[in-house]
Amino acid sequence: MNRMILSELVEDLPPVLRTGIRWELQDDGSLTIDVGEEALPGIVDHIQKKYHSWLISEHALDLRPKGGEFQLIVLLGLPKVTVPVIIRANVDIYASSFHSLTPSVPAANWFEREISDTFGLTPNGHPDQRPLVLYDDWPYGTYPLRKDFDPSRPVPRVPSEYPFRKVEGEGVFEIPVGPVHAGVIEPGHFRFSVAGEPIINLEIRMGYTHRGVEKLSESLPYHRGVPLAERISGDNGFTHALAYCQAVESLAGCAVPDRALFIRTILSEMERLYCHMGDVGGIALDTAFGTGAQMAYILRERLMQLNDQVTGSRFLRSASCLGGVRCDIPVDSKKDIQRTLLQVKLDFDDFVTTIKNMPSFLDRVETTGVLTLENARSLNVVGPVGRGSGIDRDVRRDHPYAAYDQISFQVPVYREGDVWARTRVKIDEVYESIGIIEQALDKLPSGELCVPLGEAPEGRTGLSLTETHRGECMHWLMAGKGQPYRHKVRDASFLNWPAIELAVLGNIVPDFPLVNKSFNLSYAGNDL
Amino acid sequence: MKVTNLFRFYRLGVGKRGVVTTRYPNGPAELPAAAQCAPELTGKCDACGHCAEACPTKAIAVTTSKFTIDLGDCIYCGECARGCPKGSIVMGKNCELSARKREGLEVSYDVRQ
Incomplete structure (x- = not known):
C-alpha cells in the first residue's frame, strides 16, 4: 500500500518538477527524494495540493565536516501512508540561503525561522525574518547548530531588542504579559493588542527556556540521550524518551521484545491519563469552578501515585531504556493498576x-x-487541539508504534474547535486510554524486558513519531560515531503555539487563560 | 427529594470519597516499594569509579577514601546503582533530603574496601 501510493506520487510529478530529481524507495517503504534547493517549494506545494500532505518537520544539517554542504530535510506525512516522504535538498555554503516554503506551506513558518537562527541559512521569500529561538542578546553571526560552533566557550552577549509587531490606531492598547507569570509556570511572553475588551492581535514570543538540547545531544553517547530526552518537556518525559529510543533502535536495527512493547504502551497511556486529568482539571479551575477542578486533581494525584508504585517515579522517569524498558509490570503491579483504573473510571464519570x-x-x-x-489544517495543528478542530489524525493509529497495532481503540474527533471541543476530546481520550491499558494488561506476553542495542552504522538516519498527550512528537537522528551526528526534536507544542495566535482573535482578554489552558502547550518542549 | 431520603443517601455513603490524604508529616511518609530516593553507599567499595562515570550529571566523586554525592546535581535516575559492579549503591528510601545550606546537599561516605 505504502509503496503503491509513493511510487505513484513520484511518477505523477509534472515534468517540470521531475527534472533533476533522484528518488528511492527505502527498505521500510519510505520515499526519499533528492531535489535541487530551488525546486523544493514547487514539489512540496504540488504534493500538498494533490495528496493533502502535512509538514512533519523541516530542519537543516551541517554536512561540511563530511565534505558536503548544508542540507535541508523536509518530512511530509501523507494520508493512508504509514511512512513519511523525505525530501532532501542541498544548500550552497556560500549562498547560505534557500527558497522559503512558508508562502505555500504556512506550517513551515517557525521551522524556517529556527533554521535561520541556528544555522544561519536565510529563507528567501519568508514574510517574517525576525529571530525566533535564540535569546534576544545572542550575537549576530553565531550559529549554534553549525559544526564549527564550540559549545564549551561562553558566547558574548550583545544587548538588542526584539521588534514586536505594532498595532496602532485610536483606542488600541497593548498589554504585555510575561515572560514571568503568576504561579509556577514556564516563561513565555504574550503581547496583546486590544481595542476595548476583544483581542485584535496576539504575538507570542518564546525561547526563554532555550537550553541547547539538540547541540547537547550531539555530544552524548546514545544511552545518555535517554535521560536528556526524558527532560525535554517535564510532563511527557516518557513519550519523548520513547521517541528517542525508537529512533536509536531504528538506527541500529534493534528488535525490541514483545513484552517491552506492551509495557511501553501501558506506560505511555498512564502518562496520557495523568496529564489529561490535570488538563481537564485546569480547564475547570480557569472557569473558577474549584470543586470540579479538585475532583480531577484528586484523580491526577491518585494516578501519579500509581506511577510511583509501578515505576518508582511519579513522572515515569528512568522507566525507558534503549532496546526495551527498565521496569517490569509483575502480577501485583498489574492488579494495582487494574484496581486503581476501575476506581478512577467511576470517579471520573462523576466529574464528567x-x-x-x-x-x-x-x-x-x-x-x-x-x-x-x-x-x-494550514498550520498543521496536531494532537487533541487538532482533533477538536476536526483533524482526524493520531500517530497511535496512523503510524502504529509499540504495541498499538495489536490493540483496538477509537480516536475521538470533534469539529467545533472551541475550548469545549478540545476538553471533550481529552475526556473521551481518558476512557480510551483506560481501555488501552486494560487490553494491554490482558495481552501482556512474557519474555525479556530489554535486549542489547547493537551497532548504529554511521551516517544512517532514523525517524520516530509518538503521540504525547499534546500530540505528535518527532525525534529525527543521524548517526555519528557512537553518538548522534544530528538530533532534531520537534514537540507537538512547536506546531501548536502559532495556532493560539489565531484562536484568541475576537475573544476577550479574560478568556485567554482558558484558551491557553485548553491548548496546554509546553514552553520547554518548544524552546528546546 | 424529601429531606429524610437525602439523609438515607448520606448514610449509605453515596458521594463519600474516603480518605485521600496521608498522615505525613505527622506520621511516617508512605513510600511505594519501587520509590527511588537518594543513592546510598551501603556495601564495600574499591573506588573503581564506574558510578561516577555512569552518572549523567557528574554528581558523584570517588577517591580512595571518600565517596561523595552531590544531591543538588543528582537526578535520581539510578544509573550509579546499575553501574556499580559490586552492587554496593542502592537507591535509598529516605525522601527528606532538604538542607539549610548548599554544602548540606553534598553527602559523603567513607570508602570501605
Whole structure:
C-alpha cells in the first residue's frame, strides 16, 4: 500500500518538477527524494495540493565536516501512508540561503525561522525574518547548530531588542504579559493588542527556556540521550524518551521484545491519563469552578501515585531504556493498576457528569477560542487541539508504534474547535486510554524486558513519531560515531503555539487563560 | 427529594470519597516499594569509579577514601546503582533530603574496601 501510493506520487510529478530529481524507495517503504534547493517549494506545494500532505518537520544539517554542504530535510506525512516522504535538498555554503516554503506551506513558518537562527541559512521569500529561538542578546553571526560552533566557550552577549509587531490606531492598547507569570509556570511572553475588551492581535514570543538540547545531544553517547530526552518537556518525559529510543533502535536495527512493547504502551497511556486529568482539571479551575477542578486533581494525584508504585517515579522517569524498558509490570503491579483504573473510571464519570451539568462552566467554554478547521489544517495543528478542530489524525493509529497495532481503540474527533471541543476530546481520550491499558494488561506476553542495542552504522538516519498527550512528537537522528551526528526534536507544542495566535482573535482578554489552558502547550518542549 | 431520603443517601455513603490524604508529616511518609530516593553507599567499595562515570550529571566523586554525592546535581535516575559492579549503591528510601545550606546537599561516605 505504502509503496503503491509513493511510487505513484513520484511518477505523477509534472515534468517540470521531475527534472533533476533522484528518488528511492527505502527498505521500510519510505520515499526519499533528492531535489535541487530551488525546486523544493514547487514539489512540496504540488504534493500538498494533490495528496493533502502535512509538514512533519523541516530542519537543516551541517554536512561540511563530511565534505558536503548544508542540507535541508523536509518530512511530509501523507494520508493512508504509514511512512513519511523525505525530501532532501542541498544548500550552497556560500549562498547560505534557500527558497522559503512558508508562502505555500504556512506550517513551515517557525521551522524556517529556527533554521535561520541556528544555522544561519536565510529563507528567501519568508514574510517574517525576525529571530525566533535564540535569546534576544545572542550575537549576530553565531550559529549554534553549525559544526564549527564550540559549545564549551561562553558566547558574548550583545544587548538588542526584539521588534514586536505594532498595532496602532485610536483606542488600541497593548498589554504585555510575561515572560514571568503568576504561579509556577514556564516563561513565555504574550503581547496583546486590544481595542476595548476583544483581542485584535496576539504575538507570542518564546525561547526563554532555550537550553541547547539538540547541540547537547550531539555530544552524548546514545544511552545518555535517554535521560536528556526524558527532560525535554517535564510532563511527557516518557513519550519523548520513547521517541528517542525508537529512533536509536531504528538506527541500529534493534528488535525490541514483545513484552517491552506492551509495557511501553501501558506506560505511555498512564502518562496520557495523568496529564489529561490535570488538563481537564485546569480547564475547570480557569472557569473558577474549584470543586470540579479538585475532583480531577484528586484523580491526577491518585494516578501519579500509581506511577510511583509501578515505576518508582511519579513522572515515569528512568522507566525507558534503549532496546526495551527498565521496569517490569509483575502480577501485583498489574492488579494495582487494574484496581486503581476501575476506581478512577467511576470517579471520573462523576466529574464528567458534574461539569456537563454546570451551566456556568459550559457558558465559559462553549464558543470560546474557536480554531477553525481551515486554520488548523494550514498550520498543521496536531494532537487533541487538532482533533477538536476536526483533524482526524493520531500517530497511535496512523503510524502504529509499540504495541498499538495489536490493540483496538477509537480516536475521538470533534469539529467545533472551541475550548469545549478540545476538553471533550481529552475526556473521551481518558476512557480510551483506560481501555488501552486494560487490553494491554490482558495481552501482556512474557519474555525479556530489554535486549542489547547493537551497532548504529554511521551516517544512517532514523525517524520516530509518538503521540504525547499534546500530540505528535518527532525525534529525527543521524548517526555519528557512537553518538548522534544530528538530533532534531520537534514537540507537538512547536506546531501548536502559532495556532493560539489565531484562536484568541475576537475573544476577550479574560478568556485567554482558558484558551491557553485548553491548548496546554509546553514552553520547554518548544524552546528546546 | 424529601429531606429524610437525602439523609438515607448520606448514610449509605453515596458521594463519600474516603480518605485521600496521608498522615505525613505527622506520621511516617508512605513510600511505594519501587520509590527511588537518594543513592546510598551501603556495601564495600574499591573506588573503581564506574558510578561516577555512569552518572549523567557528574554528581558523584570517588577517591580512595571518600565517596561523595552531590544531591543538588543528582537526578535520581539510578544509573550509579546499575553501574556499580559490586552492587554496593542502592537507591535509598529516605525522601527528606532538604538542607539549610548548599554544602548540606553534598553527602559523603567513607570508602570501605
